[in-house]
Amino acid sequence: MNPDLDRLQPYPFQKLAALFGSVTPDPTYRAISLHIGEPKHETPQFIRDALSANLTGLSNYPTTTGSDSLRNSMTSWLQERYNLPPLDPKSQVLPVNGSREALFAFAQAVVDRKRVNPVVVCPNPFYQIYEGAALLAGATPYFLNTLPGDNFGLNPDQLPKQVWERAQLIYVCSPGNPTGRVLGLKEWKELFDLADQYNLVIAADECYSEIYFDTPPMGALQAAKELGRSDFRNLVSFFSLSKRSNVPGMRSGFVAGDARILEKFTLYRTYHGCAMNPAVQAASIAAWQDEAHVAENRRMYAEKFLQVSGILNPVLPVTLPDAGFYLWLRVPVPDKVFAQGLHQDYNVAVLPGSFLARDSNGTNPGEYHVRIALVAELGETIEAAHRIAEFTRKLT
Numbered sequence: 001m002n003p004d005l006d007r008l009q010p011y012p013f014q015k016l017a018a019l020f021g022s023v024t025p026d027p028t029y030r031a032i033s034l035h036i037g038e039p040k041h042e043t044p045q046f047i048r049d050a051l052s053a054n055l056t057g058l059s060n061y062p063t064t065t066g067s068d069s070l071r072n073s074m075t076s077w078l079q080e081r082y083n084l085p086p087l088d089p090k091s092q093v094l095p096v097n098g099s100r101e102a103l104f105a106f107a108q109a110v111v112d113r114k115r116v117n118p119v120v121v122c123p124n125p126f127y128q129i130y131e132g133a134a135l136l137a138g139a140t141p142y143f144l145n146t147l148p149g150d151n152f153g154l155n156p157d158q159l160p161k162q163v164w165e166r167a168q169l170i171y172v173c174s175p176g177n178p179t180g181r182v183l184g185l186k187e188w189k190e191l192f193d194l195a196d197q198y199n200l201v202i203a204a205d206e207c208y209s210e211i212y213f214d215t216p217p218m219g220a221l222q223a224a225k226e227l228g229r230s231d232f233r234n235l236v237s238f239f240s241l242s243k244r245s246n247v248p249g250m251r252s253g254f255v256a257g258d259a260r261i262l263e264k265f266t267l268y269r270t271y272h273g274c275a276m277n278p279a280v281q282a283a284s285i286a287a288w289q290d291e292a293h294v295a296e297n298r299r300m301y302a303e304k305f306l307q308v309s310g311i312l313n314p315v316l317p318v319t320l321p322d323a324g325f326y327l328w329l330r331v332p333v334p335d336k337v338f339a340q341g342l343h344q345d346y347n348v349a350v351l352p353g354s355f356l357a358r359d360s361n362g363t364n365p366g367e368y369h370v371r372i373a374l375v376a377e378l379g380e381t382i383e384a385a386h387r388i389a390e391f392t393r394k395l396t
Contacts, residue, residue: 007135011128012355019336019352020343029347032384035339036351037177037326037373041246041300044293050286051250057278064270066095070281073288074239074254082222085230091259092232094266095276095284098251099207099240100129103171106236107133109268110169110201110261119163121170123154125178125356125366127205130171139168143360148330152181156194158361167200175208175217178328178356178371180321188223195234201261207240207253210294211301212323221256232257236265243325244294245287252276252284301325304374304381311385315392327372328353332395335370341395346387 010018016035025031065071071089078084078093087093096102111118111134120134124143134141142163146152154172156164172191174183183191195202204220220237224230240253255262269275276284287293308327309318316329331338335352342348351373353366372388374381 002136004136004138008132009128012351015355016339016349016351019340020349023340023344025343025347026345027347029387031347031349032376032380032387033349034372034374034376034381034384035349036375037243038248038375039243039246039325040375040377041297043246044287044290046290046293047245047247047250047283047287051279051283054279054282057282060278062275062278062281064266064275065090066276067278067281070095070276070285071254073285074256077288078221078256081216082219082225084221084225087256088259092262093254093256094262094269095252095254095281096238096269097253097274097276098242099205099238099253101251101274102238102253102255103127103129103203103205104133104136105269105272105274106203106238106255106265107137107139107169109265110203111137111139112168113138115166115168117166118168119166121159121163121167121200123171123173123176124358124360125353126171127173127177128356131358134169142167143358145360145363145365146176146179146181147365152176152179153187154183154191156190164194164198164200167198169201169203170194171203171205172220173205174220175206175212175321175323177205177208177324178326178353178369180208180324180326180328182217182322183223185218185223185226188218188220189227192224192227192229192235200234201258202235204235204237204257206237208243208324209239210244211298211325213298213302213305213320217323231259234258234261236261241284241287244297246297247283247287250280250283252280252287300378301374304378307378307382308372308374308385311382311389312392315389315396325374327374328369329372330369332392333368335366335368338370338395342388342391345394346391348384348387348391350388
C-alpha cells in the first residue's frame, strides 16, 4: 500500500464523532446539525428538470473536457461575474466533478516528486483536502496561520525562504473556510509576486464566492486581470455549484486559469477517468445560466446571519464574515469542551476549530474557536442559536 496513506489524519467529522461518542445528548431537544458545510436549501426545480430531461446521455461515455455548451456556459459566467476579457473555453476552462475532487487531483498533477523535499503551502485553519492532497502527492504541507490579529489574512513571512524555495503549490481559499475572509487586490498581488519569485502554482479555492452580503467578492482571476496578468500565469481557480446552487450531491464545478497548467491537468484527468456525467452537464449549464436562484440563496443566508448574530451577540461577540455561510466564533472554554457540552446539554452539533487546524509556529489557530455552518432552514437555525446562547450563559 502507499505508505503516505499512514500520514493522513482522521477527517474532522470523524474526530467529532469520537468526541461525541462519550456523551448522550438531552433527548428533550431535537438534534440540530450545524457542524458540516452541507447546504440544506432546496435544490431549484429547473435544475432538477434539466437533470431528469437529459438522462438519455447516460448511454454515452462523456469526454474529459465536457461539451462545448458546458464550457461556453462556464466561460460566459466567469466573464460576466468578474468582468474578464474573452476567455478561450477550450483551453482556459475545464469541468470537474465538484471542487473537492479537483482540489485533491490538482496536487497530484502539479507536484514534481523529482525535486528534493517538495512543499505545498496551506492556510491554517484549512479545508483538510489540501493537506491530504499534498501528502499523497509526496509533498510536505506547511501552514500559514490566519489569525484575528492579522484580520485572518495570509502572512507569507511566517515561512522561511528555504521553505518557499521548495514550495511548488499554494492553496488559497477566498472567501475563506472557516473565517469567511475575502482577499483584496494587495494580497493577491503579494501572492502573485510569490508565485513569480519561486515558480509555484496558486490553487484558488473559490467555492463560496457567490454567498455574500452586498459586494461580490473579488476573485483571483479578476485580481490577475486588474494587475495585468491576463494570461493568468501560475494561477488556477476552482468553482463549484454545490454552495451556489444548493446541489452538493450533483458534484459539479470547473477550474479556470493558466492554459499551460490546464493542458497538463486535462491530461492527468484523462487517465484519472473523472469525466462529468452528461445529465449533470445539462443541469450544470442550466444552473450557470441563471442568477435569480443564487440571489434568493444569498437572501436566505443574510437573514440567518442577521437573526443569529442578534441572538448570540450578548454572550458571544459576533463578527460577520466577508462572505460564505460560516460563523467563526471565539468561545470562553476550550473548543472541544464547548462543542461536546453543547451537544450533550442542547443536542446542537458545531465543529471545534482545532479540528480544522494544525499546530504551527507554536500554536493551533483553531483553538478556542468553533465553526457554525448556517445551513439549516431559518427556524431551525434560530432555535439552535437560542440554545447556543443559553449554553454559553451557563458557562459564564
